[in-house]
Amino acid sequence: MKLEPFFARHPVFRREEIIEFMSAQGQKNKNTQKELISYHLKSGKIVHIRRGFFAVIPSSFDPKKFLIDPYLIAGRVKKEAVIAYHAALSFYGYAYSSFSKFHFFTHRTVAPFDFQGSIYHPISFPRVLSLAGKESFIVNLEDRMGLDIKVTSLECTLVDCLDKPQLAGGWEETWRSLEGLSYINLEKVFEYLLLLDNASLIAKTGFFLEQNREHFNIDESYLDRLHQKIPKQKQYLERSKKEPGVLIKRWNLIIPHYILSKGWEELHDLI
Numbered sequence: 001m002k003l004e005p006f007f008a009r010h011p012v013f014r015r016e017e018i019i020e021f022m023s024a025q026g027q028k029n030k031n032t033q034k035e036l037i038s039y040h041l042k043s044g045k046i047v048h049i050r051r052g053f054f055a056v057i058p059s060s061f062d063p064k065k066f067l068i069d070p071y072l073i074a075g076r077v078k079k080e081a082v083i084a085y086h087a088a089l090s091f092y093g094y095a096y097s098s099f100s101k102f103h104f105f106t107h108r109t110v111a112p113f114d115f116q117g118s119i120y121h122p123i124s125f126p127r128v129l130s131l132a133g134k135e136s137f138i139v140n141l142e143d144r145m146g147l148d149i150k151v152t153s154l155e156c157t158l159v160d161c162l163d164k165p166q167l168a169g170g171w172e173e174t175w176r177s178l179e180g181l182s183y184i185n186l187e188k189v190f191e192y193l194l195l196l197d198n199a200s201l202i203a204k205t206g207f208f209l210e211q212n213r214e215h216f217n218i219d220e221s222y223l224d225r226l227h228q229k230i231p232k233q234k235q236y237l238e239r240s241k242k243e244p245g246v247l248i249k250r251w252n253l254i255i256p257h258y259i260l261s262k263g264w265e266e267l268h269d270l271i
Contacts, residue, residue, distance in 0.1 A: 001027050001036060007045065007056045011145050012072045014079070015052040050113045053077055070118050074102040075142075075149030077120065081106050082139055082150040084123060085167040088157040089177045091142070096169075096176035103167050105152070107135075123167070126196060134195055154181060155188040159196070162204045165238075172264040179212050186222055193226070203230040203251040204237065210250070227251070 006013075006021045015037075022033050037054075040046045044063045046054045053076075055068040071091055074083050082105040089095040100118045107130060110122040129135050138156040141148050152160060158178055161168035168174040186209075193202050206226035209218055227250060234252045236242045237259065245256040257263065 001025065001032075003036065003040065009146060010056065011147070012049065012053070012055045012068065012076050014076070015054075018054075049073060049115050050077070067116060069145060070102055070116075070120075071149060072144055072147065073115060073118075074104045074120055075144065075151065076147065077104070078106045078108055078110060080108070080135075080150075081122075082125075082135075082152055084152045084157070085160055085164065086169050086173070086177070088152045088154075089161070089168065091151050092154060092157075094154075094177055094180050096173055096180065099169060105135075105138075128196055132195065137192065137195065153188065155184050156192050158184060158208075159189060159192050159201065159205055162208055163196075163198070163201050171259055175208075175259070175262070176264075178208065179215065181216075184216060186216070186218065190222075190225065193229075199229055199231040200235050200239075202226055203235070203253050206230065207248060207251045207253055207255065 001022065003018070003021075006018060010017065018037065019033055022028075022036065027033060027036075037046075041048065041054075044057060046056055047063050047068075049055055049068065053073075055073075057063045057066050071083060071087070074087055075081055083091055083102065084105050085103045086095055086099055087102040087104065090099070101121060102118060103121050103123050105125045106122045107125050112119060112121045114120070125135050129137065138152045138160075139150045140153045142151050143149075158181065161174045161178060165171050165174040168177065189205065189209075193205060203226075206223060209216060209226070210223055212218075213223070231252050234247055234254060236254045237245070237256060243254075243256040245254045246260055247254050248260075
């Protein structure tokens with residue numbers, strides 16, 4: 001049975017996808033299906049990325065040297081996988097720095113794995129989205145080498161990175177990347193914040209947008225809408241660190257000095 005038509009359309013694929021193809025072609029014997037996959041693994045036509053997940057090696061390429069597209073890996077490892085955080089910024093071309101760690105949302109149990117020098121790390125979908133059946137709200141469907149992959153929208157990526165900057169490379173990387181966005185749909189940002197229903201995150205987003213209001217052409221009335229939903233008590237930008245800083249009363253946030261002054265720019269000026 002020839003699998004080349006399937007390989008031509010699937011540079012990466014899950015076991016269930018090739019099984020479905022073989023079954024549709026009339027080969028439904030499970031042992032034969034397993035033997036066909038093993039044959040192509042031994043021949044070097046395909047390689048294991050992780051259990052049940054494979055990549056196709058084009059003819060004349062060395063399986064040990066051919067680099068598999070990391071966005072295809074992160075976006076296709078599970079059917080529902082959604083590329084997120086810094087990996088999403090990088091996909092859209094807005095990441096300030098290049099990283100070799102790729103986070104993706106999933107609601108299945110997947111252990112982190114590494115392949116060809118990159119680390120792929122699963123993150124559970126935000127619980128409030130799962131409970132509300134709103135996981136699809138965050139998704140953009142993107143074409144990658146003829147395959148559909150799911151990536152968080154720029155608006156949702158902005159909010160997610162402000163929520164968990166450690167998954168976007170820390171505050172400097174997060175700030176530098178996000179302030180480079182050319183355009184965001186402010187209404188979609190607001191809608192996403194309402195879905196997440198996190199007053200602290202609304203304040204963080206409000207503070208960031210206020211700091212970049214000219215760049216994103218943000219009207220004062222929009223910031224007022226966010227201000228109405230901030231925490232009633234003052235909070236640290238990062239509760240776990242509680243770094244000393246300045247209280248920004250409008251957002252009830254204590255902002256560390258180095259973030260408020262963009263201290264990393266001063267450091268780079270000295271280099």
